[in-house]
Amino acid sequence: MKKLLLILVAILTFANTNAQIVKPVKWTSKVEKISDTEFNLIMQATIEKDWHVYSQYTPDMGPLPAEFKFENAKGNYELIGKVKESPYKKQYNDVFEVDEYYFANNATFTQKVKIINPKLTTIKGSIDFQVCKEVCINDNNVFTFSIPKMVLETKEAVAEAPVMEVPTADTTQVETVAVDTTKVKEAVAISPTETPKKEDKKGLLTIFFLAFLGGFAALLTPCVFPMIPMTVSFFTKQSKTPAQGKRNAILYGLSIIIIYLILGSLVTGIFGAEALNELSTNVWFNIIFFVLLVVFAVSFLGAFEIMLPNSWANKVDRQADRGGVVGILFMALALAIVSFSCTGPIVGTLLVESASKGGIAPIVGMLGFSSALALPFMLFAMFPSWLSSLPKSGGWLNTVKVSLGFLELALAFKFLSQADLVLQMHLLEREVFLAIWIAIFGAWALYLFGKITTPHDSPLTHISVGRLSMGLIVLAFTVYMIPGLFGAPLKLISAFPPPQTYSESPRGFFGNSSSTDSKVELPEGAELGEHDIITFHDYEDGFAYAKKVNKPIMLDFTGYACVNCRKMEINVWSDEKVLKVLKNDVVLISLYVDDKRMLPESEQYISKETGKTVKTIGNKWSDFIITRYKTNTQPYYVLTDLNETNLNQPIGYTPNIDEYLAWLKDGVGKFK
Known part of the structure; x- marks a missing residue:
C-alpha cells in the first residue's frame, strides 16, 4: 500500500511539472440575425487575468495581430466589411518602441455576412491570435456557426453555435503578408504592466x-x-x-x-x-x-x-x-x-x-x-x-x-x-537610412553656415549668433549619427532607423574583423546570434555539432513576436557571466515557433499529438515542444545531454540573472 501511494505521488508530481499546456483564452460564438439574408458572426473571448490578446490592428514591429479566415470556397456567402472589434486598450512598448493594441479580460469580434446560397447551414472560420503574460502563446481557434435553414424564407431566432476547441500547436495556419514574421523578425509582444x-x-x-x-x-x-x-x-x-x-x-x-x-x-x-x-x-x-x-x-x-x-x-x-x-x-x-x-x-x-x-x-x-x-x-x-x-x-x-x-x-x-x-x-x-539622414542633416548644417543657399534666400553678409548656434547643434547631431553606420545603437533616435538586425552588417561594418568570436569559423548550419553566440536554428544540425564538441545542448524555444524572449536576450544573456556560459559551455539551439516559412511538402506531416497538419517551420517546433515537453509557452529553456535527457528542470521567463546563471551552471555541472 505504501509503495502504491509513493507511485501515485510520483505520477501526480510528474503530471504537475510536465503537463503545462496553457490555454488562457476560452472562446464562444453565436449567430445574430439581422435580416433573412444577413447575419453577424460573433466570436467572444474570455481572457484569464493578466493575459492579453492583441488586436488585428496592432502596428507592424509589434505583437502578432489577430488574423481571421473564413472558409468560403464555393461562394456560399459574402463577407461584408472587415471583422469589427470591441474597444481595445493601447500601451506603448518601450522595448521595441511601438504602440500595442490589446484586449484584457474579454474581447468580442463581429463579422457581418450576406448569405448567397439559401441551402447553406454552416459557416466555418478561424482566428490565429497571440496571448501574452510573462510568456507568449501563439494559438488558433476554429468556429462553426450554424445558419438557420431556408434563409430566404425562415424567421428563426438567433442560433447559438458550438465552438470547436483546437490544440494550441498549430500557430501559423493563416498566411498574411502584412505580418509575416519571417519578414519582420523583431516584431514583439509585451505583457503590459502600466495603466x-x-x-x-x-x-x-x-x-x-x-x-x-x-x-x-x-x-x-x-x-x-x-x-x-x-x-x-x-x-x-x-x-x-x-x-x-x-x-x-x-x-x-x-x-x-x-x-x-x-x-x-x-x-x-x-x-x-x-x-x-x-x-x-x-x-x-x-x-x-x-x-x-x-x-x-x-x-x-x-x-x-x-x-x-x-x-x-x-x-x-x-x-x-x-x-x-x-x-x-x-x-x-x-x-x-x-x-x-x-x-x-x-x-x-x-x-x-x-x-x-x-x-x-x-x-x-x-x-x-x-x-x-x-x-x-x-x-x-x-x-x-x-x-x-x-x-x-x-x-x-x-x-x-x-x-x-x-x-x-x-x-x-x-x-x-x-x-x-x-x-x-x-x-x-539601417546603414542606408542613416547615410540618408547624415546627408540631409549635414546639408542643413552647411545651409545654416551659409555654404548652401536656396532660391528665396536673401544675401548673407554675416551669420547671426542664433543661426550659428543652430548650425552647431545640427552639425553635432550629424556627427553623432556617423558611428551608427558602424554598429553604434544611437539611442537618441532609436525609434526612427530600422533595427540593427535589419542591416547589411548586424554587428557593424567592422564586426567580422574586430570581434574575436566572429573570427572563428562557424559550424555548418550555425550563425552568429545575439551577442555573437554561435546559434543553430535547426535541431538536427545543433545536435550533431554538440556530439562533435561533446557539450550539453540548450534548447531555446522562442518566437519573433515574443517580447520576453527579447528581454531575456537583451538583459540576461548580456550579463558577462551568463554570456560566458552560453558561448563556451553549451550548444545553443534557438527554435522559433512562429516561423511562417513553409516546409517542403516531403517534410509536412500530421501531428500525432494534435492531429493537425504541420506545414511550416514554426508548426514543426511548436509541435516539438508540445510533444516532448508538454508545454506551449515561450520563452522556454531546456538543458539536455547528448542522449536528449534533461539535465535539470526546464525553465521559462527568468529575468533574475543570478537565478538564471545558477540554472545554467547546475545543468552544465551535471553534464560534466
Missing part, C-alpha cells in the same frame, strides 16, 4: 506638445509672421474701446482654433479611428505618406509653393468685412487660406503623423497646432505695446522655412522605412 489610460494620455500629450511646436514653427514662417502686426493693427483701429479690442482678439484666436479642430475632426470622422490605425500599418499608405512629405519638403526648400486658389481668399476676405462674430470667424479663415503655402505642409505632416497614432490623435494634434498659432495673435492684440519687442521680418523667416523643409525630408524616410520593413525588400536597411 493603459495613463499611456493613452501620455501619447496624446506628446502629440499635443509636438503639434504645439509645429504651430510655433509655422508662426515663424514668411507667410504668417508678418501678419501679426497687420492683424493687431486692425483690431486696435476697428475696436471702439480697449475692452472690445481684447474681446475681438480672443474671438479671433478661438476662431483659428475652431477652424483647425474642424479639420482634425474631419480626418478622424472620414476615416474612423480603426481605419486610421490600419492605414498607419499599410504599406501603400506609408509610401503615399513618404511622397507627400517629400513634396512638402521640396516646397519648403523653395522649388514651388503649395497654394489654395486666390478666389477662395477673395471670397472669404469679402465676408470678413461684415464685422461682428461672423466677420472675425471669416478673418481667421482668411488667415488659414492666405498662409496655406507655409502652414499647409506643416499641417499635412502633423495630420499624417497623428493619423498614424489613430483615435482622436488628429483632433489633439490640430488643437496643439492651432493653439500655438492663435496665442500670439490674441496676446499681441490684447497688449499692443508688446509689438515693439518683436523682431523685424527679414531673411531669417525664409531660413526657418527651409529648415522645416530639411526636417520634413528626414521625417519622410521614416515612412518609407516602415514600408520597406514590411515588404522586406532590404532597399532601406
Whole structure:
C-alpha cells in the first residue's frame, strides 16, 4: 500500500511539472440575425487575468495581430466589411518602441455576412491570435456557426453555435503578408504592466506638445509672421474701446482654433479611428505618406509653393468685412487660406503623423497646432505695446522655412522605412537610412553656415549668433549619427532607423574583423546570434555539432513576436557571466515557433499529438515542444545531454540573472 501511494505521488508530481499546456483564452460564438439574408458572426473571448490578446490592428514591429479566415470556397456567402472589434486598450512598448493594441479580460469580434446560397447551414472560420503574460502563446481557434435553414424564407431566432476547441500547436495556419514574421523578425509582444489610460494620455500629450511646436514653427514662417502686426493693427483701429479690442482678439484666436479642430475632426470622422490605425500599418499608405512629405519638403526648400486658389481668399476676405462674430470667424479663415503655402505642409505632416497614432490623435494634434498659432495673435492684440519687442521680418523667416523643409525630408524616410520593413525588400536597411539622414542633416548644417543657399534666400553678409548656434547643434547631431553606420545603437533616435538586425552588417561594418568570436569559423548550419553566440536554428544540425564538441545542448524555444524572449536576450544573456556560459559551455539551439516559412511538402506531416497538419517551420517546433515537453509557452529553456535527457528542470521567463546563471551552471555541472 505504501509503495502504491509513493507511485501515485510520483505520477501526480510528474503530471504537475510536465503537463503545462496553457490555454488562457476560452472562446464562444453565436449567430445574430439581422435580416433573412444577413447575419453577424460573433466570436467572444474570455481572457484569464493578466493575459492579453492583441488586436488585428496592432502596428507592424509589434505583437502578432489577430488574423481571421473564413472558409468560403464555393461562394456560399459574402463577407461584408472587415471583422469589427470591441474597444481595445493601447500601451506603448518601450522595448521595441511601438504602440500595442490589446484586449484584457474579454474581447468580442463581429463579422457581418450576406448569405448567397439559401441551402447553406454552416459557416466555418478561424482566428490565429497571440496571448501574452510573462510568456507568449501563439494559438488558433476554429468556429462553426450554424445558419438557420431556408434563409430566404425562415424567421428563426438567433442560433447559438458550438465552438470547436483546437490544440494550441498549430500557430501559423493563416498566411498574411502584412505580418509575416519571417519578414519582420523583431516584431514583439509585451505583457503590459502600466495603466493603459495613463499611456493613452501620455501619447496624446506628446502629440499635443509636438503639434504645439509645429504651430510655433509655422508662426515663424514668411507667410504668417508678418501678419501679426497687420492683424493687431486692425483690431486696435476697428475696436471702439480697449475692452472690445481684447474681446475681438480672443474671438479671433478661438476662431483659428475652431477652424483647425474642424479639420482634425474631419480626418478622424472620414476615416474612423480603426481605419486610421490600419492605414498607419499599410504599406501603400506609408509610401503615399513618404511622397507627400517629400513634396512638402521640396516646397519648403523653395522649388514651388503649395497654394489654395486666390478666389477662395477673395471670397472669404469679402465676408470678413461684415464685422461682428461672423466677420472675425471669416478673418481667421482668411488667415488659414492666405498662409496655406507655409502652414499647409506643416499641417499635412502633423495630420499624417497623428493619423498614424489613430483615435482622436488628429483632433489633439490640430488643437496643439492651432493653439500655438492663435496665442500670439490674441496676446499681441490684447497688449499692443508688446509689438515693439518683436523682431523685424527679414531673411531669417525664409531660413526657418527651409529648415522645416530639411526636417520634413528626414521625417519622410521614416515612412518609407516602415514600408520597406514590411515588404522586406532590404532597399532601406539601417546603414542606408542613416547615410540618408547624415546627408540631409549635414546639408542643413552647411545651409545654416551659409555654404548652401536656396532660391528665396536673401544675401548673407554675416551669420547671426542664433543661426550659428543652430548650425552647431545640427552639425553635432550629424556627427553623432556617423558611428551608427558602424554598429553604434544611437539611442537618441532609436525609434526612427530600422533595427540593427535589419542591416547589411548586424554587428557593424567592422564586426567580422574586430570581434574575436566572429573570427572563428562557424559550424555548418550555425550563425552568429545575439551577442555573437554561435546559434543553430535547426535541431538536427545543433545536435550533431554538440556530439562533435561533446557539450550539453540548450534548447531555446522562442518566437519573433515574443517580447520576453527579447528581454531575456537583451538583459540576461548580456550579463558577462551568463554570456560566458552560453558561448563556451553549451550548444545553443534557438527554435522559433512562429516561423511562417513553409516546409517542403516531403517534410509536412500530421501531428500525432494534435492531429493537425504541420506545414511550416514554426508548426514543426511548436509541435516539438508540445510533444516532448508538454508545454506551449515561450520563452522556454531546456538543458539536455547528448542522449536528449534533461539535465535539470526546464525553465521559462527568468529575468533574475543570478537565478538564471545558477540554472545554467547546475545543468552544465551535471553534464560534466
